[in-house]
Amino acid sequence: MDLSQVFSDVFYKRVARTELESTNNHQHELNASNMKKFFGNPEDSINGRIQWLYFSDSQLESEESDFTYYDSRKRHPSRSEWRLYYKTNFISRFAGNGDLLIIARDTREKLYGFIFDCNSTWFNSALTLFEISAGSLFEKLVERTGLENVQLESRRKLLLEEAGLDLVTGYSGRELEDDADMLFKRFGNSFPPTREMSSLARQLVSDTHNPDDDLVNWISREEELFRALEKRFLQEKIEIGFADVDEFANFALSFLNRRKSRMGYALQNHLEAIFDNSGLRYESQVVTEGKRKPDFIFPNGRSYRNPDFESELLTFLGAKSSLKDRWRQILNEAARIKTKHLCTLQQTTSRDQLHEMEEESVILVVPEPLAYNYSSCNNVITLGEFITWEKAKQKLYTNME
The missing domain is CATH 2.40.330.10 (DNA-binding pseudobarrel domain)
Known part of the structure; x- marks a missing residue:
């Protein structure tokens, strides 16, 4: 393409x-x-x-x-x-x-x-x-x-998405129809849970055994699958028609809400697969202070809640497909962990915002193919670098067990 x-x-x-x-x-x-x-x-x-x-x-x-x-x-x-x-x-x-x-x-x-x-x-x-x-x-x-x-590889596709441009114009024709047919046969006349869609996307893409490339490729493929299914449902609904303006408004709102929430869940699903493949110990959606639920705690929630487990050996990772001001939401999600890591697919952010993150001890984790705008930033690392760093940390307490 x-x-x-x-x-x-x-x-x-x-x-x-x-x-x-x-x-x-x-x-x-x-x-x-x-x-x-x-x-x-x-x-x-x-x-x-x-x-x-x-x-x-x-x-x-x-x-x-x-x-x-x-x-x-x-x-x-x-x-x-x-x-x-x-x-x-x-x-x-x-x-x-x-x-x-x-x-x-x-x-x-x-x-x-x-x-x-x-x-x-x-x-x-x-x-x-x-x-x-x-x-x-x-x-x-x-x-x-x-x-x-x-x-138009994964990096450019995601950049167009980040710019708010609909890629259905570029992803069309036989490819889109084939994907829609496959999804209908597999899942029937409904949107499957995001976790199942994420799993299918990984099955359809060859592993590179590079976590940065795999994450970007999986996310991009899942986006194609989602848009194929979305377009098929939309075409069918238009052919049937809407009873009134309220039905149309509710239908459109459900589509927009699904688009907004899906990418964040997809990012979490694919990160779990990468951490599993890397042999890392982690737990997702751990309950911390005030019933807050960080996306990932390394090695697990039990260690986080154990006051005898050194806080320096704990790691926090949030996952947000886009930043804007939403990055601040992670600051109070795990009080024991001062430095917060945040994985994002966003390829552009201001130097002022990066400086704010650095002051709040937030380190961005950006897949290497998307990180070209962050090359000179002190508080930005690639996903591969995060995994290597976390593996080294986990060796410290694994050897003590």
């Missing part, structure tokens, strides 16, 4: 200060002469709709607006100057000089305008996602043949 199965054409450039100055003068235009091929080399102006999205470490914003692509020098006998006129204040509110602008058309002909803050970790993620060199950010069009060379 490659990026051409999600986007058919991609145009990128740096936002220039002069364009922002024009924006502040209410001209609402971007210099876009090199986008002419993107729009099919039009002879006259064209109109359409575009979904703008802004990414920074502190916020994600979105807005849809009309646009016009036109030649501002149309009446000039020898010159042309094509511009993208957009009917919104979105860019003037969020974009800054040097930000990365990517205009992309998906396989359903929908247009996106991605703006990535040049000082954010999202900027590096965008370069990774579209395989763009940081040294070549002048106006450039990447057509479908170029996108075919960018493999």
